[in-house]
Amino acid sequence: MIGEQEQDTAVATPEDIRRTYDVLAPYVRRTPVLELDPHDLTGDAGTGPWRLALKLEYLQRSGSFKVRGAFANLLLREPPEAGVVAASGGNHGVAVAYAAHRLGVRARIYVPTISAPAKMDRIRELGAExxxxxxxxxxxxxxxxxWVAESGALSVHAFDQRETLLGQGGVGVELAEQVPGPDTVLVPVGGGGLIGGIAAYFAGSARVVAVEPTGAPTLHTARVQGTPADAPADSVAADALAPRRIGELAFRVAQSFVDESVLVEDDAILTAQRVLWQAARVAVEPAAAVxxxxxxxxxxRPAPGERVxxxxxxxxxxxGFLA
Structure with missing residues (x-):
């Protein structure tokens, strides 16, 4: 944990996250866990025998964990007649479009030009503007x-919204049941909704480690500065892990419950994508491979006996993107 700072449970308690998980259960998928011999992936990496479990959240409805936060917003808040609006690098937009389609709500999604064409196509296919x-x-x-100011639509923020964080925390609920007593959870970080939810759920009962591209270090920058601050946004994973800065809510949780922040180069991310495919036939986008x-x-580097x-x-x- 970070220093002697007081633990912040005001954002979300484990009980809050559990209640939200139960509300979302009819709409989201309980994604599986794949346990591997670490040497299938890492060869001689590490300092001795340890255990590895992969949480396959890419099998979630809409193709990413983001659908949990999207449904949490639409089910725990009241969308107006103008519908909902979201800004996204891609995955959040797909998730909001899917949740809106499922619930019969109008949706408008704004994406930057760096978004992957496949994600933009999927947003359109789901009927969102x-x-x-x-x-x-x-x-x-x-x-x-x-657009929110002009139309009165409900903003569904990709990460800096309490309902978003509550929904993403469901990943932690499932992990705690599927991998009893994990020592460490490695979590990709962009805006921080996923790590905020997972860290708030474990609340110190497991080590939570943030992993970011060197070219898009939002949480790492905030930890150095002591507050959310603008960070670079130049990485192969920029369409999913490169907002300008970490969310305020996630940073508050991270100050209490995120133990460590590590950075990885783009070459390592691309290698991890290939190794996951070769060793386990797992096909993920760069952001998921960090x-x-x-x-x-x-x-x-896991310690001997560590369950990761x-x-x-x-x-x-x-x-075919890995071909």
Whole structure:
């Protein structure tokens, strides 16, 4: 844990997250866990025998964990007649479009030009109105905020919204049941909704380690600065892990419940994608591979006997992208 700082449970308690999980159960998938011999992935990496479990959140409805937060917003809040609006690098937009389609709610999604074409196509297929503009997530967010002011639509923030964090915390609920007593959970970080929810659920009962691309270190920058601050956004995983800064809510949780932050290079991320496919026939997008990249590169080295869970967060890429 970070220093002697007081634990912040005001954002979300484990009980809050559990109640939200029960509300979302009819709409989201309980994704499986794949337990592997670590040497299938890492060869001689590590300091001795340890255990590895992969949380296959890329099998979630809409192709990523984001659907949990999307449904939490639409079910715990009251969408107006103007519908909902979201800004997204891609995955959150697909998730909100899917949840809105399922619940019969109008949706408008703003994405930057760096979003993957497969994600944009999926948003359109789900019946949402897609607006493409600006180079980065921050540009899409500014446009979405303008639409909220103009239309009265309900903003579904990708990470800095309590309901979003509560929904993403369901990954922690399932992990605690599927991998009893994990020592460490490696979590990809962009805006922080996923790690905020998972860390708030475990609340110190497991070590939570943030993993980010070196070129998009939102949480790492905030930890160095002591507050959310602008970070670079230049990575192969930029369409999913490169908002301008970490969310305020996630940072509050991280100050109490995130033990460590590690960075991985783009080459390590791409290698992790290939190794996951070769060793386990697991096909994920770059953002989802950062936890395995940390293990392969030595950015995180498990201790002998350590039980490590890695969240594989999404796979919204077209078939054959690993060929």
């Amino acid at each position: 897609l607006v493409v503009g600006g180079d980065r997530y921050a540009d899409a967010l500014a446009a979405a905020d303008s 936890g395995v990249a940390a293990l392969l590169s030595g950015a995180y 869970a890695v969240v594989l967060s999404g796979s919204n890429r077209p078939p």
